[in-house]
Amino acid sequence: MNADLGLAAQLAANGLIAGSLYALLGVSWGLIFATTKIFHFAHALTLAVATYGAVLVVERAGLGLPLGFVAAAVVGCLFGLAIEVGVYRPLRRVNATQLNVFLASLGFLIAGESVLLILFGPEARALPGFAVEGIAVGPVAFTTIEALWIGASWALVLALMAWLRFTRWGRAIRAVASNPDLAQCVGVDRARVFVLVFAVGSTLAGIGGALIALRDTASPFMGVQPVLAAFIAVFLGGIGSIPGAIAGGLVLGLAENMGGLFLPGHWQGVIAFVVLFVVLVVRPSGLFGAR
Amino acid sequence: MEFWVHVLNFILLLSILGVSLNLLLGYAGLVSMAHGAFFGVGAYAAAIVSRDLGVPFPLTLVVAVAVTTAVAAAVTLPALRVYGEYLILLTLAFQMVIYGLMLSWTDLTAGRTGIAGIARPAVLGTPMTTPTQFLPLIAVLTAVAFAVAWRIGESPFGRVLKALRDDERATLAIGKSVLRYKVAVFAISGAFAGVAGGLFAHYQAFINPFSFTLDRSIFLVALVVLGGTANLLGTFVGAVLFVGLPEMLRFIQMRQDVVDAVRNVIFGGLLVLFMRFRPEGLVPEHSRLGRRRRPAPPPPDVSGAVVIARTARGDGATALVAQGLAKHFGGIRAAEDLSLTLPRGQVTALVGPNGAGKTTVFNLLTGFLPAETGTVTLEGRDVTRLAPWRAVRAGLARSFQDVRLFERMTVLDNVLVAIPDQPGERLGPLFFAPGRVARAERDNRERSLRYLAFVGLAQRASDVAGALSFGEQKLVALARLLATEADVLLLDEPASGVDPQWVARILGLIRQCAEAGRTVCLVEHNLEAVLAVADHAYFMEAGRIIAEGPPERLMADARLAEIYFGKGRR
Structure with a gap:
């Protein structure tokens, strides 16, 4: 019985660790989706490209890990901006349907992943430079990297919420997200708000990618799984709600890991999607959505 | 040589799968990010029944089709x-679940090891092993798949799918059950994927x-989109490129x-x-390639007036009665204690300032919004709780302020699709009573041309609807509405946003409809138009009807004018 409780505590901790990162990624994608209504699948590519930026800075150039994180943030930000300006904006100009914009995003993702593969090879790369240590709290064991995941994710998510709430640009974003036409009428420049959410969301995705590579590795196709988790977090929580995406990420992380109590480990990958399936059937507006 | 036959076989298998996705994505406008999974379900179903139950080849294919059809419908x-x-x-989620199950449900799927030694189909006792031996089988099944998909895509059923793709709300508004078509097209698409998967496993x-x-x-999505959506030849081209390029x-x-x-x-x-630069793909939907081009028949010389005569469902003096309808959005009162009567064969107008709730009334009457309280009675029958498409079938249809034509379809198809009870909309007659389907189609095309002749657009029948001017689109929308054969027509701003000479024409047509026995209710901002066309008018403000009477009397009322135009005017 005690061993079971210990296991449950460990799985809950694992869920919290994964869930924090999902929350960060969910917020980064959800901000873009809620504001621009673009199903931005190429976010997965932004994450991978930014991570390669960090790996190159740390591994090739031999600069320290903090600079690697700066590189991930900057590369992510610029890359996300490039997609908005270079791919999505021209599509909006010709009034492309939402489906066509999604298809372009998909095309950009599969092309970009393969470009990464051609440039850097298919093998996984580590992001070195972090002195990993184990931490044990009672029955729960985790590493300093995982502590950093939790700390960094929550710091970034809370900072973003504060920024959206208290700054002029944050309010402009929320205005465009809730009613683009009305926002335009009262003088909010929609194009600039779009650029802004891509910059912010992509920066967060870049940092998230570097965090992932710190514990796991970087590879050309690393972005898809975490970004799928981000999609799910957003839809679980209810579109347009930042707190919803955070809660959705946590629920997802916990469900995936706590599922280990009842199912063999290799079923873990299925759980996330079953949870989503059930929520979409039972409550399409999301667990915390208003509509 | 064998290698190139293998490449060809692969192209054919992939084009079956592409056709499966094109029916969904190209015709019905529904995305599937799970076609790899559907393909896999078919392959595993065939492999598993062959391995565990010793089911022989053609039957394994039947099982594969049955399983994928059921899964896709689910x-x-x-x-x-x-x-x-x-x-x-x-x-996406479904794709990941299925893929995860294939990997982890090892008792059934053998996990990443996979299933080997799947029985080869045998014809006349000799098993097929080489690609060349397989080619005839795969080629025949591919041809059958293309034929069936083409039959479905170019039928009245396929026409409704395209309507659904172009505008779901408008499809409901012409009386088609969007739900039925979505389930059906997913199931059909699943069946095709099952064929491809089962063949793949044996091959x-x-x-x-x-x-x-x-x-x-x-x-697969890329292949279908690049090849050209809603064009099967395009899908084949896409498959050739996708396999051939490497x-x-x-x-x-x-x-x-x-x-x-x-x-x-x-x-x-x-x-x-x-x-x-080319969202329609390499082989576009309306390309002459891969499609029999029907020449538009000449406009019939009969006048359109015959065709608009009402279809006589009831004969009382009133066609529709609404009583006590109410609807709130949060704290906002969109409709409150709304009652109105539409006298048969007359034109009734709803007028009032912006935001008075006029369009909401249409939405409540037709079931697009559920009413909180109140009843709607059509020809003595309670239609309050009917789904929008059922209300249309009962004889109550509405148009939209923003027109909502099916923009990628031709003008003729826009009208044709709205005709109720076409045998070709059901798969049974489509495949087993082709004569009946063809006769009905001929009659319906002629009928649709008459509706178009009535609004004066028969000569535009084969143009794509999105290319028409706004005024012409309003006329097509009117023809489409008439084609539903509903007796009670709710017109949302039929004359707004068009040039004056178009206004006169549209109003003339509305009068003719009323004279032919149809019952019309319209929302209109153009008060001159209301004066010209309406027999009776209701004046709405803030979700309530505050006055009714002949239009000229309402407009002479200083109090109403003040509400309508604001204080200090006039």
């Missing part, structure tokens, strides 16, 4: 309530989960992994460029 259960981005996510004699990944699904690259001595990567870069890049 996926639509949540997808019926969600659309657009939800459907993308839902099918390879070995399957593992890595043939059925998310990447497979993504590339083979060409291999000619210039590239390494396998680089070949795949280069192919992905080319396909992904093309997808981005096509969305910007």
